Amino acid sequence: MVALLEELGENLRLARLRRRLSTVQVAERAGMGRSTLLKIERGHPGVGMGQYLSVLKVYGLEHDVLLLAKDDVFGRKLQDAQLSVPQRAPKRKKTPGISGRQE
Numbered sequence: 001m002v003a004l005l006e007e008l009g010e011n012l013r014l015a016r017l018r019r020r021l022s023t024v025q026v027a028e029r030a031g032m033g034r035s036t037l038l039k040i041e042r043g044h045p046g047v048g049m050g051q052y053l054s055v056l057k058v059y060g061l062e063h064d065v066l067l068l069a070k071d072d073v074f075g076r077k078l079q080d081a082q083l084s085v086p087q088r089a090p091k092r093k094k095t096p097g098i099s100g101r102q103e
Contacts (some may be wrong), residue, residue, distance in 0.1 A: 006043030008052070013041040015059045030054040 016026055027037040032051055039047050040055055056062045 002043065002045060004043075005045055009041045009043035012052075012055055012059075015061065016041075019059065021058075026055065026058050029058045 016023070023034050023037050023041075027034045030037065030051070031054060036047065036051060037055065040052060053062060053065055056064060
């Protein structure tokens with residue numbers, strides 16, 4: 001997973017450089033600090049998806065996020081095979097008067 005985030009971060013860094021924008025300019029336009037933008041460009045896993053989207057919007061690439069999981073080949077195969085997911089077991093009923101807490 002980290003390698004994918006690092007590749008995404010590198011792609012975003014290259015998009016910034018192609019547009020000849022500084023990290024300060026992009027961070028301000030995206031409404032974040034420069035340190036957060038640098039984390040994004042390094043593929044830090046702790047950065048939220050919304051922040052990635054904010055950077056994509058600055059570059060005019062926000063609709064690219066819709067390409068994620070667009071062609072779910074495996075899911076379609078499961079659907080076509082009409083495989084069903086086993087249902088969960090019913091929840092146990094609580095016995096009145098027993099809370100499991102010690103007083």
